[in-house]
Each structure stands twice: as C-alpha cells, then as structure tokens.
Amino acid sequence: xxxxxxxxxxxxxxxWIASAPAGAKLPSTRTLxxxxxxxxxxxxxALRTLTGQGLIESKPGVxxxxxxxxxxxxxxxxxxxxxxxxxxxxxSPALAVMxxxxxxxxxxxxxxxxxxxxxxxxxxxxLARAGRSDTALTRSPVAGLPELQxxxxxxLAAATSSGVxxxxxxxxxxxxxxxxxxxxxxxxxxxxxxxLLIESPSYWGAILAAAQTGVxxxxxxxxxxxxxxxxxxxxxxxxxxxxxxxxPNYANPTGTQWSATTAQQxxxxxxxxxxxxxxxxxxxDFGITNDPxxxxxxxxxxxxxxxxxxxxxxxxxxxxxxxxxxxxxxxxILADQAATSLYVSGILQTAALDIVTQPGWHTHLRGLxxxxxxxxxxxxxxxxxxxxxxxxxAIPPGGLNLWLRLPDTTDLTAFIRECETHNVLVAxxxxxxxxxxxxxxxRLNYSGPNPGAYPHAARIIGQTLDHTN
Amino acid sequence: xxxxxxxxxxxxxxxWIASAPAGAKLPSTRTLxxxxxxxxxxxxxALRTLTGQGLIESKPGVxxxxxxxxxxxxxxxxxxxxxxxxxxxxxSPALAVMxxxxxxxxxxxxxxxxxxxxxxxxxxxxLARAGRSDTALTRSPVAGLPELQxxxxxxLAAATSSGVxxxxxxxxxxxxxxxxxxxxxxxxxxxxxxxLLIESPSYWGAILAAAQTGVxxxxxxxxxxxxxxxxxxxxxxxxxxxxxxxxPNYANPTGTQWSATTAQQxxxxxxxxxxxxxxxxxxxDFGITNDPxxxxxxxxxxxxxxxxxxxxxxxxxxxxxxxxxxxxxxxxILADQAATSLYVSGILQTAALDIVTQPGWHTHLRGLxxxxxxxxxxxxxxxxxxxxxxxxxAIPPGGLNLWLRLPDTTDLTAFIRECETHNVLVAxxxxxxxxxxxxxxxRLNYSGPNPGAYPHAARIIGQTLDHTN
Numbered sequence: 008x009x010x011x012x013x014x015x016x017x018x019x020x021x022x023w024i025a026s027a028p029a030g031a032k033l034p035s036t037r038t039l040x041x042x043x044x045x046x047x048x049x050x051x052x053a054l055r056t057l058t059g060q061g062l063i064e065s066k067p068g069v070x071x072x073x074x075x076x077x078x079x080x081x082x083x084x085x086x087x088x089x090x091x092x093x094x095x096x097x098x099s100p101a102l103a104v105m106x107x108x109x110x111x112x113x114x115x116x117x118x119x120x121x122x123x124x125x126x127x128x129x130x131x132x133x134l135a136r137a138g139r140s141d142t143a144l145t146r147s148p149v150a151g152l153p154e155l156q157x158x159x160x161x162x163l164a165a166a167t168s169s170g171v172x173x174x175x176x177x178x179x180x181x182x183x184x185x186x187x188x189x190x191x192x193x194x195x196x197x198x199x200x201x202x203l204l205i206e207s208p209s210y211w212g213a214i215l216a217a218a219q220t221g222v223x224x225x226x227x228x229x230x231x232x233x234x235x236x237x238x239x240x241x242x243x244x245x246x247x248x249x250x251x252x253x254x255p256n257y258a259n260p261t262g263t264q265w266s267a268t269t270a271q272q273x274x275x276x277x278x279x280x281x282x283x284x285x286x287x288x289x290x291x292d293f294g295i296t297n298d299p300x301x302x303x304x305x306x307x308x309x310x311x312x313x314x315x316x317x318x319x320x321x322x323x324x325x326x327x328x329x330x331x332x333x334x335x336x337x338x339x340i341l342a343d344q345a346a347t348s349l350y351v352s353g354i355l356q357t358a359a360l361d362i363v364t365q366p367g368w369h370t371h372l373r374g375l376x377x378x379x380x381x382x383x384x385x386x387x388x389x390x391x392x393x394x395x396x397x398x399x400x401a402i403p404p405g406g407l408n409l410w411l412r413l414p415d416t417t418d419l420t421a422f423i424r425e426c427e428t429h430n431v432l433v434a435x436x437x438x439x440x441x442x443x444x445x446x447x448x449x450r451l452n453y454s455g456p457n458p459g460a461y462p463h464a465a466r467i468i469g470q471t472l473d474h475t476n
Numbered sequence: 477x478x479x480x481x482x483x484x485x486x487x488x489x490x491x492w493i494a495s496a497p498a499g500a501k502l503p504s505t506r507t508l509x510x511x512x513x514x515x516x517x518x519x520x521x522a523l524r525t526l527t528g529q530g531l532i533e534s535k536p537g538v539x540x541x542x543x544x545x546x547x548x549x550x551x552x553x554x555x556x557x558x559x560x561x562x563x564x565x566x567x568s569p570a571l572a573v574m575x576x577x578x579x580x581x582x583x584x585x586x587x588x589x590x591x592x593x594x595x596x597x598x599x600x601x602x603l604a605r606a607g608r609s610d611t612a613l614t615r616s617p618v619a620g621l622p623e624l625q626x627x628x629x630x631x632l633a634a635a636t637s638s639g640v641x642x643x644x645x646x647x648x649x650x651x652x653x654x655x656x657x658x659x660x661x662x663x664x665x666x667x668x669x670x671x672l673l674i675e676s677p678s679y680w681g682a683i684l685a686a687a688q689t690g691v692x693x694x695x696x697x698x699x700x701x702x703x704x705x706x707x708x709x710x711x712x713x714x715x716x717x718x719x720x721x722x723x724p725n726y727a728n729p730t731g732t733q734w735s736a737t738t739a740q741q742x743x744x745x746x747x748x749x750x751x752x753x754x755x756x757x758x759x760x761d762f763g764i765t766n767d768p769x770x771x772x773x774x775x776x777x778x779x780x781x782x783x784x785x786x787x788x789x790x791x792x793x794x795x796x797x798x799x800x801x802x803x804x805x806x807x808x809i810l811a812d813q814a815a816t817s818l819y820v821s822g823i824l825q826t827a828a829l830d831i832v833t834q835p836g837w838h839t840h841l842r843g844l845x846x847x848x849x850x851x852x853x854x855x856x857x858x859x860x861x862x863x864x865x866x867x868x869x870a871i872p873p874g875g876l877n878l879w880l881r882l883p884d885t886t887d888l889t890a891f892i893r894e895c896e897t898h899n900v901l902v903a904x905x906x907x908x909x910x911x912x913x914x915x916x917x918x919r920l921n922y923s924g925p926n927p928g929a930y931p932h933a934a935r936i937i938g939q940t941l942d943h944t945n
Binding site: 055056058059060061064065067074075082086087089090091092094119127130131134135139143144145146147155157160161164165169173176183184186187194198199212215216218219221249250281283307309322323324333334335336339343346347349351352353354355360364369370 | 524525527528529530533534536543544551552553555556557558559560561563588591594596599600603604606607608611612613614615616623624626627629630633634638641642645652653655656659663665667668681684685687688690718719750751752776777778791792793794795802803804805808811812814815816817818819820821822823824829833835838839
C-alpha cells in the first residue's frame with residue numbers, strides 16, 4: 008500500500024507547508040510533476056494524503072491552499088467522569104488478537120487467515136462485478152438480499168436430517184459480521200442481567216459481546232469431546248438460564264468437535280429446559296480431517312439459533328454473516344438488527360453471493376483444506392521437536408488454532424513478552440476464559456503469514472519455555 | 477437486474493425439477509446451451525439461481541443434481557414465549573419509510589435519495605479501484621482506516637471556530653452506518669433506563685435505537701428556530717439527564733435549522749449541566765439555501781458527540797459513517813463499537829475515501845444542491861396550488877423533506893391508504909414523535925424518483941384531503 012514516490016512528495020510538501028503561512032497557494036500539479044519528476048497520478052495521490060491530514064484544502068478550479076493552523080490548548084474532560092458513571096465493560100479495544108505485528112514478526116497470535124489462504128481471484132472478480140451492478144447504488148432489504156438468504160438456508164438444508172423440516176430463506180437474517188449478530192442474539196434472547204451458559208474456554212468475541220450487553224456468563228467446562236451434557240443440565244436447573252452459547256464444531260480456541268452423542272444429548276437437554284442453543288458455526292469452511300455437521304441440522308422447533316460468517320473464509324473486507332432462527336426468536340433478533348444496523352451493504356452481499364456460487368469456490372475450499380492440514384501438522388511437529396514443554400491439548404480436526412498448556416510454573420506474561428522480543432507473536436490464553444484461567448495456556452494460529460517459519464518459531468517458544476521455567 | 481433469458485431457463489428447469497426424483501442428474505451445461513439457445517453464461521446464471529434456492533446442488537467435476545425434497549411439518553414455537561419474556565421494543569422491522577413501492581408508484585415516503593441524485597460515476601470508479609486494492613483482502617483497524625479518520629476530522633476542523641482546538645484523526649471512530657453509531661452512543665453514554673432528551677418530532681431511527689437500548693426518552697418541543705434553550709435547561713434540571721440527542725441542521729423530519737443564537741445558548745446549557753449534546757449531522761451534504769455549521773465546531777471540551785454519515789450522499793450500498801468524540805466518552809463508544817461490530821469493511825472505507833477526495837465530489841455536491849432546490853420548490857408550489865389544506869410548517873433551508881400538518885379532522889390512516897390506492901406513497905408523521913403525535917402530520921421526501929410527477933401527486937393529495945375531511 009505504501010507508494011514510495013507519492014510518500015516522498017507528501018513528506019517534502021509537509022515540510023514546506025509547516026513553514027508556509029495559512030492560505031498560501033501550493034504550486035500547480037503541473038509544476039509539482041516537473042519538480043518531483045513524478046506522474047500526475049502520483050502527485051494527486053500525495054495531495055490527497057495531505058488533504059486527508061487536514062493540512063491543505065483544494066478549491067476546484069482555483070487551486071490548492073495551506074489550511075489555517077488551529078490553536079491547540081489542553082482540554083479538560085474531567086466533567087465526563089460524572090456524566091458517564093462506571094463503565095459496563097473494561098475490555099480494551101486494543102485486543103491482543105487484533106494487534107498488528109512488525110514487518111518481520113512471525114504472527115501466531117492473530118485470528119484470521121492470511122491473504123494466501125483467501126480466494127483472491129474470486130474476491131476481486133466478484134467485487135468488480137458488484138461495483139458494476141445495481142446493488143452498488145441501491146438499498147438492501149432489512150433482512151438481507153433474498154438470493155443470499157436462500158444460499159445460507161440451502162447450505163443448512165443440505166445437512167438437515169431426514170424427517171426434520173429444512174429452514175427457509177425467510178428464516179435467515181443477514182448481518183454486517185458475526186460480532187454484530189452475537190450482540191443482537193444476546194440482547195434479544197438473553198437480555199440484560201440474565202444468565203447465559205458458555206463453554207470454557209470459549210471465543211473471546213462472544214465473551215466481549217456478553218460483557219457489553221450486560222449478560223451474566225455461566226461457564227461450562229468443555230473437554231476433548233465437548234461439554235458434559237449433565238453439567239449443562241445442572242447449570243440450566245440451578246441458574247434458570249434459557250440459553251447456551253457454544254461452538255460445537257472446531258471450537259475456538261481448542262479445536263474441539265462435539266461427538267455425535269454429545270451433540271444429540273445436549274440438544275435433548277436444551278429441549279427439556281425450553282432453552283436456546285446459540286450455535287456459532289464459525290469454522291464451517293475450515294474442516295481438516297472431517298466435515299462439520301451443524302447441530303441446527305437436527306432441529307426444527309426453533310431451539311437452535313445458528314450463526315455462520317463468511318468473513319474469515321472469503322475475505323476480512325467482505326463482512327457478511329447470517330443468523331438462521333425460527334419463531335418469535337427470529338423476529339426479536341431481526342428487530343434488534345433493524346434497530347442497530349438497519350441493513351447490510353448490498354455491495355458486500357452481492358459480492359459474497361457471487362463468490363460462494365462460483366464453481367471455483369469449492370475448488371478453493373478443497374485446496375484450503377490441504378493447506379490447513381499441512382500448516383497444522385508442520386506447527387504440531389515443530390512444537391513436538393523443539394518445544395516439548397508446551398503440551399498440545401488435542402489435535403484439532405478443523406479450525407485455525409492449536410491450544411497449548413504450558414507448565415504450571417510458567418510466568419505467562421514474561422513468556423509472551425520474551426517471545427515477542429524474538430519476533431514471535433503468541434496469544435495468551437487468558438482472554439478465552441469467561442472466568443479465571445485454569446492454567447497458563449497459549450493459542451497458536453496456523454493460518455497466518457509465513458508458515459515456513461514455524462520450525463524457527465517453535466524453537467523460540469521452546470527456548471523461552473526453558474528460560475521462564 | 478432481471479435477466480429475461482436466464483429467468484426463462486430457471487423457470488423451465490424449476491418445472492422439470494418439481495417432477496424429477498431426488499438425486500436426478502440435470503443435463504450438462506452444453507446440452508442446456510443447445511436446448512435453450514442461450515450462452516453458457518446465461519445457463520450458469522440460471523443454475524446459480526436454482527442452487528441459491530436450494531433446488532439443485534452441483535458436485536464439481538461430476539454434475540448437477542436435484543436435491544432431496546425435505547419433509548415439511550407444522551412447527552410449534554410456543555415454548556419460546558416463556559423463554560423470551562416480554563419484548564423490549566414493539567417497533568416492527570417492516571418500517572414504513574423502508575417499504576418498497578410498486579413500479580409505477582410516486583414514492584414520497586422514502587428517506588434516501590434516488591439514484592439520479594447519487595454520484596454514480598464516482599461510486600463505480602471508486603469500487604473498481606477498491607476491489608483491486610490491498611484493502612479488498614485485509615482487515616481494517618478497529619477505529620477505522622486512518623486516512624478516512626483524517627478526512628472526517630479535517631472536515632470538522634475546517635468549520636472549527638478560531639480559538640477552539642480542532643479534532644484530531646484519533647478522535648474519529650468509523651462506523652458501519654450511523655444507526656450502529658446511535659446505538660453505541662446511547663449504550664455507552666446514556667445506558668439502560670436512564671433519561672435522554674430528544675427533540676420532538678425527531679428522527680425515527682434515533683427513537684428506535686433508544687427503544688432498543690432501553691433508554692428513556694424525554695421529548696423537547698422544537699419550533700421553527702429549534703428548541704427553546706430554557707426548555708432544555710428545565711428538562712436537564714428535572715430529569716437528571718446527562719445527554720440531549722438533536723439534529724441542529726435541517727432536522728429530519730421538519731427541516732428546521734437552529735439559529736446561531738439558539739445553538740450557542742443550547743451549547744451553554746449543555747455545559748452548565750455537565751451533559752453531552754449528541755449532534756446528528758445527517759444532512760451535512762444537503763444544504764440548499766445555506767451551509768450547515770456543526771455545533772461541534774464550537775466545542776473542544778468533549779461536550780458535543782458528533783455523528784455524520786456518507787450513506788445518504790454517496791450511496792446506500794456504501795454504508796460508512798463516523799463519530800467524532802473526545803475524552804473518556806470516545807473510549808466508551810469505541811469499546812462498544814469494538815464489542816458490537818469489531819471493525820468496518822475496508823473496501824467500503826477505501827471506496828468512500830476515494831469518492832470524497834476526488835475533485836468530482838465537490839462538483840457533484842454543487843449540482844445536488846441545485847437539484848434539491850428545484851425539487852423542493854416544485855413540490856412546495858405543486859402543494860400550494862393543488863393541496864391548500866396541507867399546511868407546510870416551514871420552507872426547509874436544507875435536507876430532503878417537507879413536513880406538513882393536515883387539518884385536525886383528517887383520519888390519517890384513511891388518508892395514507894387512499895393516497896396509496898392512487899399510487900402516491902406518503903409517510904404518516906406519527907413515527908417521528910417520541911411520545912404521542914401532536915396532530916395529523918405527513919412527511920414528503922423530495923429526493924425520490926420521478927420528480928416530474930410532483931404536480932400529479934399534489935393533486936392526488938389535495939383531492940384525498942377534500943374527501944377525508
């Protein structure tokens with residue numbers, strides 16, 4: 008994205024502007040082109056950068072001028088403390104998993120796949136077509152683009168058990184990303200102050216959305232086959248909760264996939280207690296050694312509220328997700344989405360539909376599966392060889408992450424920091440626990456850039472563990 | 477968007493599928509091309525439509541097959557009533573202003589400008605460039621694309637009074653549309669159950685967001701020059717509210733612009749009570765007889781929380797808006813946005829920045845002003861001539877709407893319905909009142925399609941008023 012010759016010009020002009028009086032006129036584009044031996048496009052780009060920074064303003068047909076310098080004085084925002092009261096949520100928006108690494112860092116901390124794992128050709132072609140379509144200039148219906156609603160419904164219908172009524176397109180609500188959907192579901196189905204069961208550990212974004220919506224989390228320990236259905240039943244009984252948030256397939260962070268027996272038993276428990284299972288099928292496109300079957304495919308009485316996103320598998324810039332729900336629950340969620348986001352950009356929906364209905368999409372997913380398998384196995388083998396103290400809790404059959412337990416004596420903060428000084432970025436496990444962490448865990452993502460560096464990263468992790476234990 | 481030859485093929489195949497057994501293989505694309513005398517692209521499009529409807533599934537390299545028909549049985553969602561409890565919000569998502577009209581209806585009810593008022597050439601060019609850029613495949617920072625934050629800050633800085641510290645790019649939070657921003661502001665600054673002052677009438681989207689976030693609305697009557705500052709002071713005093721939501725420039729629905737004196741006095745009141753003014757500058761790009769000066773341009777102590785959207789002036793598909801706020805209030809709002817939407821699509825931000833930094837953008841805005849003026853005046857003159865019973869409350873100096881009071885004896889529901897039978901769609905004023913409506917009002921939008929029909933529409937409105945009074 009950096010354009011050296013345009014940055015060179017904007018840097019030089021910034022110096023000139025700093026010493027120029029307010030209102031001074033800049034040389035013409037033609038003069039700048041000659042002076043910097045650059046193309047008009049490059050000069051225009053530099054001027055746009057400076058305009059965006061508020062340093063200059065252009066008056067079309069007249070010229071470009073230095074903006075008046077503004078006074079700067081210290082501000083006192085102390086009065087706001089009284090007006091605001093205590094915060095609901097102490098999470099920092101500077102989330103560990105969204106931190107950008109330095110150029111040569113090995114990024115095992117992030118949560119989204121690297122560009123080389125995305126269907127770049129399909130994304131660019133679909134965006135070009137969407138930009139030429141009518142949806143570029145029109146408004147999408149509140150519940151979403153009907154064709155994309157149909158696609159999401161058909162995807163779940165294809166997995167639906169015989170004897171179970173498949174979902175309809177009208178059961179689908181399109182979302183500007185799954186985070187917005189989780190917030191809406193929690194507000195609409197659980198409401199402020201009420202309890203919500205959640206696996207422990209579980210997705211930090213769900214924990215964050217729950218904190219922000221004022222929902223009270225009740226952690227349920229999840230083992231290698233998923234949570235114990237009896238634990239779930241006991242928690243419903245004791246707390247009066249009417250909803251359970253879970254990731255039954257390739258849970259983030261552990262990679263756990265519920266066994267078919269667990270899935271059926273938990274669905275039965277949810278029915279018994281007249282409750283909702285909020286099924287976050289975040290890794291639907293990331294099966295490695297098997298394919299995920301949504302629990303929602305076995306329910307037609309509105310007990311499972313299903314959420315699936317395309318953001319991670321298509322592109323982080325194409326934020327499109329969907330909720331599939333039935334009955335009054337769907338109406339409640341739709342009312343919340345209408346009140347909080349009105350509708351989803353038609354461009355993003357059109358482009359997403361284009362991508363997932365191309366034959367190339369299935370080809371891409373098949374290739375992705377192979378890449379994820381070899382990345383996962385390379386990281387596992389590298390850790391086994393170079394970092395034997397890091398205990399892999401299970402080999403994940405899908406998803407994007409390894410979940411590792413470090414020796415109990417590890418100072419997790421010191422460990423993370425020392426890895427970082429060696430340019431290996433690792434996510435501390437604490438953020439995935441709805442209550443206190445049960446030990447020093449780390450999450451390593453095997454979908455980031457530069458998998459060739461995994462052996463080196465494993466060596467750093469191993470050496471650092473030796474130091475900090 | 478309808479492609480007749482592709483619809484023809486999908487319709488024919490749908491009939492064939494209805495009588496085919498599950499798993500039956502469809503003829504090859506080549507066969508279909510020959511059979512329907514259509515291009516391969518058209519046949520593929522028809523197949524994609526059927527796939528999206530869940531009727532067929534393609535197995536790459538094998539063929540396309542009829543999907544198994546699913547059983548359908550009546551579902552019982554009655555159990556959900558107990559699980560959900562009473563709803564927070566009884567607004568229907570089928571909002572009057574978002575209703576789609578029939579093809580030949582005259583749409584005076586909608587809230588967004590028609591396509592002919594949008595910068596179509598700039599939008600398409602910007603989307604094409606954004607689709608080729610790095611942002612198509614990468615993740616935007618939580619607070620937004622830095623260059624677009626700078627642009628929004630510079631826009632407000634350009635209006636900032638001398639002696640007032642201008643906002644910085646880091647004071648800007650990018651949003652996936654202003655509706656999401658209003659929800660975040662209400663949750664972050666007012667919180668559940670607390671009072672919020674609001675002009676009456678005011679924007680229905682703000683009333684909806686307040687209902688959904690559980691904020692208690694305190695209506696303040698707004699006259700032709702804005703609300704009476706003494707009313708605002710009294711409401712702060714009596715209710716203990718710490719925030720006032722308002723649209724000081726070209727308010728929706730009335731078009732009212734606060735006088736400079738009112739603006740200064742209300743800012744003083746807000747300061748006196750240690751409160752926030754939530755300034756919704758929704759019509760910043762829609763000045764007709766003057767230019768809007770944001771109240772935020774006169775504040776640097778964090779009392780004004782400013783929100784501005786590009787969705788209405790750029791394209792309804794390019795949902796991008798920004799909040800400018802300072803101090804802990806900004807941190808609270810950012811934390812809420814991070815928890816509810818994580819980040820805004822980089823494609824939409826890149827395209828929006830591209831558009832508003834083109835010289836053509838200012839040319840477009842100048843042309844838009846002329847078009848809005850002639851549309852507004854044509855509608856006003858047509859109503860004066862043909863519907864003298866509809867009383868125009870004021871000639872709006874900007875914005876997109878006329879706000880008309882009908883005779884007290886009007887049955888508003890019958891009036892709206894009778895207009896609709898004559899293909900004239902009109903929005904009943906009730907939705908803009910935070911409490912009971914103070915009379916039968918209608919809002920007419922003069923930015924919809926087909927302004928040439930305004931005289932005809934005014935005649936229908938006039939005749940209908942004669943009937944229903």
